Amino acid sequence: MEQKVTLKELARLLNLSVSTVSKALNDSSEISAQTRSRVKQLALLNNYVPNGMAQSLKNNKTKTIGVVIPNILPSFFTKALHGIESTAAKAGYKIIICISNESTEKEEESLRTFLSGRVDGIILSLAKETQQTKKLDHLKRIIDYGIPLVFFDRISDELSCDSISIDDKKIAEKATDEMHQTGCRNIIYLSTIFDTSVDLQRQNGYTISQAKRRAEPYILHIKDYAVFQERLLPVISEKCVDGILAADELSAILTMRTAIKNGYKIPEDISVIGFTNGFMGEHFLPSLSTVNQHAEEQGKMAVETLISRLKDENTDPVKHVLDTAIIHRESTRTPVSFLKNV
Amino acid sequence: MEQKVTLKELARLLNLSVSTVSKALNDSSEISAQTRSRVKQLALLNNYVPNGMAQSLKNNKTKTIGVVIPNILPSFFTKALHGIESTAAKAGYKIIICISNESTEKEEESLRTFLSGRVDGIILSLAKETQQTKKLDHLKRIIDYGIPLVFFDRISDELSCDSISIDDKKIAEKATDEMHQTGCRNIIYLSTIFDTSVDLQRQNGYTISQAKRRAEPYILHIKDYAVFQERLLPVISEKCVDGILAADELSAILTMRTAIKNGYKIPEDISVIGFTNGFMGEHFLPSLSTVNQHAEEQGKMAVETLISRLKDENTDPVKHVLDTAIIHRESTRTPVSFLKNV
DNA sequence: CTGAAAGCGCTTACAG
DNA sequence: CTGAAAGCGCTTACAG
Incomplete structure (x- = not known):
């Protein structure tokens, strides 16, 4: 095990003062080019690494x-x-x-x-x-x-x-608008991260969009992923839900799982838009349409x-x-495909 | 903006020396209980936080x-x-x-x-x-x-x-054995992390398992996820692949996507076992059977x-x-269900 | 161009 | 029980 070499040691080996060595290593113009290169060479040879703690203490x-x-x-x-x-x-x-x-x-x-x-x-x-x-x-x-x-x-x-x-409010409004434009009539907002600033903004945007059509907003808060399915499923059937804006990626994925496992088709029966552009949504079948949270x-x-x-x-x-945008993938209908279905 | 208080400042306020203050804060038995509490009180009052850089430098x-x-x-x-x-x-x-x-x-x-x-x-x-x-x-x-x-x-x-x-070799061998026991006859090993130590071990375990049945090992290395499908698909059909051991989670997921999108059923046509117990595998449909990589x-x-x-x-x-184990989920047949199918 | 000195904020042997 | 001194490894004004 090598002994860690310090400025002092380098100075001793070079017959120079610590100050000169320090300045040379820091390329100070005070020091002659010759000395500078002599110092640097020896430093390299000895694998000199300045002590970060000492530097921090000194430089603040x-x-x-x-x-x-x-x-x-x-x-x-x-x-x-x-x-x-x-x-x-x-x-x-x-x-x-x-x-x-x-x-x-x-x-x-x-x-x-x-x-x-x-x-x-x-x-x-x-x-x-x-x-x-x-x-x-x-x-x-x-x-x-x-x-x-x-x-x-x-x-x-x-x-x-x-x-x-990101502008969570604006994009949530847009996502809700879009779902409506592709035929969704009973859109709910689902969140597991309630009372965070982002959740409040997204909820807001959703509510604004609903209000434009005088549609009642429906906010579903699920605290624990363990009860996800039993909380979500009754809401879907009672409210005839056909569009879900999910405030986080995992909620969106679990929404799709729950829906598919219970015989709903995505996006034909239910459209889903999530937040966060993660690998899970990207690779799921169907792949998740999602807000790019950058x-x-x-x-x-x-x-x-x-x-x-x-x-x-x-x-x-x-x-x-x-500014952000929605990444359209397979969990939502395109405006075009919706029009064809009409 | 408060000025950051130091030991020196504390010492000045208390009319004590820096050494005494330092020892008091560090609960040294050298210092009287009374002084200790007096020092600590003032330190608390002034939101004193010792400078970590200085401590590190001193204590090494x-x-x-x-x-x-x-x-x-x-x-x-x-x-x-x-x-x-x-x-x-x-x-x-x-x-x-x-x-x-x-x-x-x-x-x-x-x-x-x-x-x-x-x-x-x-x-x-x-x-x-x-x-x-x-x-x-x-x-x-x-x-x-x-x-x-x-x-x-x-x-x-x-x-x-x-x-x-983890014992990658042993568990890879076991995973391959299990796929064979549930009826897979053409099992391949697929990796995107080749030449890592873990890949080599897993490959090894797979090869050992295949050798036990005199089955030819087939190792598929895919360098780039972008060409995943076009590399995998021909292998599946040419080799009549019915079992895939995938060395990383994303490969396993992409394998399932590719298979399903091309009309194969999982696990009926192809069994898949992945490595890493991640959220993606856990929530995919079908959920991924996987080695618990701990x-x-x-x-x-x-x-x-x-x-x-x-x-x-x-x-x-x-x-x-x-030691590790396989988490059995939906991407593999159970020994029991296989027996029923025979 | 080089070096001695002070100091960053601490800790800890040592003295009293 | 308290304090003066040295030192951790650096940097930088200041002197020469």
Whole structure:
């Protein structure tokens, strides 16, 4: 096992001072070209790697971003994390990741460790519990401390921070409109992530669309995937449901499973549109028509926004709202095919 | 924006020395109970959080684990990461994650940043390219530097490190045996992750099973999902394939899609067994019978193994091989139903 | 062009 | 029981 080589050791070997070695490695113009290359050569030879902790302590920056997400398993967050990681890596930032598990307490805990100067800034998507209870003190503390914070997807408008999100309301309205245009007359909204900011927006858009046709909105909240089928099935038959807007990918998939297993045809009997463009929906049979939630793009923009914030602290918060679209696949009828059927 | 309070500041406010304050906060028995509580109270009042960089520099430990995975999107790695994060969090460790994107170069780069004393130890699953080319210098360097390294899933036997994996060979053999027992006579092995350690083992187990019945093994390697169907379909019809062991979840799903879309019935015409117990396989119609790859468990054990290694450097490397099982769902016939059909 | 000194925020032997 | 001093590995104003 090699002994880890430090500046001091390098200086000793070169008969130079630590300061000179440091400057040489950092390509300071103060140092002669000859010395610079001599130093660098020896550093290379000895596999010198500067100690990041010491650098961070001195420079007061860590080149590290803290990321807090509610859950890593849903493909939206997996993909967002992917976008975050690759964008951060390209810009020379490492990421520390914490999963809040939808709990405010764990979210607080994660943020507490970020208070210790371990990260330059934070990217966060709020836990369900935090959005339900609106307890935001731990987030305010971060802001008070002056650590830049960027929200994505599940954002808060009460805090003055940068944020990235999609226009959930508008796209939910559009999705509902479209289902109606292809013949659906009893469209319901189904959600397992109720009381999150995104859920509220989507519900809103759905309700607006229904109101345009004086159709009664019907919101189905299912708390636990374990009772999915027994909650959904009676609603389908009692309400003669022929269109379902599902607020998350797994709900959409389980909706299709439930429907198909019980003799309904998709999209002929029931149209389904989901949120999040994940692999599950993409490869299911029938493949899922879905709102493109721009997971990777949101992650990417969150990093970019954070990095510009790191450079320029004093501009106003930027609230990015991404435009989005529906990806049409097999779980919805096309306007054309619907017209042919009429 | 509050000014960040340091030990020095606390000491000034309390009229004590920095050393005393530090010891008091660390509950040193050297300090009187009274002083201790006085210090702690003020620290709490001022939201004092010790600077982690300074502590790390001094203590030479970071309470951070570096994680390198080839790709975050396949559910095996998502789940493994989930296991890693939750286990690490419970033990008070943060995790820095790097994605190698299956490339040796990015793997090297990630490890380089870990050389800078940012992490206490590393958990890694090898990139496909690294396993193909067997370039292991960057990993040897980590070991030489004395940074504890734990492999999981895609491991290397050439390096003397702790590792966690499942017995891929044994379970692949069993899966093939089972398909044969339920009537499959032309079983092929299909992989998109060829030349990884896990692929080789699985291939091995499959070949052994085939050899027991003097059946010719047939290995289908598909490099690109884009040509999946056009590569698979001719093989199915020419070889009269009635059983497919697919080395990864997505391949298994695409196999089922391809088969069903072309008029084959699953499992009546073709049985399919996949690897990785992911959501996609669980919820597909028909649901996928699959080897339980123990993703979360592997992640958990990797962390536990690393943490014990951190405590005790000098014991021999431990190679954990987890026992595993097949989760029987709808994509395979049961032995019973097969017997009834005869 | 090079180096001595101070300091980032901590911890910990050592002295009193 | 408390504090002064050294030091973790760097960087950077300042002096020469």
